[in-house]
Amino acid sequence: MNHFLLKTSSPEETEQLGEKMAGYLNPGDVLTLEGDLGAGKTTFTKGLAKGLGIKRVVNSPTFTIIKEYDGRMPLYHMDVYRLEESDEDLGFDEYFAGEGVTVVEWASFIQDMLPENYLSIRITLLNDQKRSFELIPHGKRYVQLCEELVRK
Ligand code: ADP
Ligand code: MG
Known part of the structure; x- marks a missing residue:
């Protein structure tokens, strides 16, 4: 099976993992983050944002659901926890197909709306x-991305 396992031992290491991941991302890439409250989804995303050259402080968009940041390429940061019972479509497709990278916290709540390929x-x-990070690539592009990421 194409699963990749990584571990971190501090919030800083998780940020560094996010930062490193950013180096492999292209416009239109979609990452989903699952894990209990306090697992490190937002911490990982902060590092990723740093890696994308985003200077603004990245906080959990729990109340706004979607936040957009400008960097080397845009970051669309979503926390869809509040959509658990509504299944509302906030125009996700346009973000997924956009010029930026999309990160979705609690993505299982919008499982039906996710694109075909994502990490x-x-x-x-x-x-x-x-913390352990299990990377599960959906689509060839993300298999390659994971292989490169764990190799270096
Ligand atoms: P989530 O978005 O998944 O709810 P956060 O990233 O907001 O989680 O919070 C993670 C919390 O766990 C932070 O308080 C962070 O300091 C702490 N923490 C401890 N160890 C780690 C680690 N290895 N990786 C990420 N966060 C960690
Ligand atoms: Mg969070």
């Missing part, structure tokens, strides 16, 4: 400081 990242709390 699923499942974060598990191992203890206070340790």
Whole structure:
């Protein structure tokens, strides 16, 4: 199976992983983040934003659902937790097909609206400081991305 497992031992390491990941991303890429509250979804996204050259502070968009940031390319940061029971479509397709990278926290709540190809990242709390990151690529492009990422 094409699953890739990585671990981090601090929030800083998780940010660095996000930052590193950013180096492999292209416009139109979609990443989904799953994991309990406090797993590190937003921490990972902060690092990713840094890697995209975004200077603004990235916070969880729990109340706004979608936040857009300008960097080397745009970041569309979504937290769709509040859509759990509504299934509302906020024009996701246009973000997924846009000029930026989309990161979706709690993506399982909009599972039916996700594109065909995306990189699923499942974060598990191992203890206070340790997290495991399971990367599950959907589509060839993301298999390659994972292979490159774990190689370096
Ligand atoms: P989520 O968005 O998944 O709810 P956050 O990124 O907002 O999670 O919060 C993660 C919390 O866990 C932060 O308080 C962070 O300091 C802490 N933490 C401890 N160890 C790690 C780690 N290895 N990776 C990410 N966060 C960690
Ligand atoms: Mg969050």
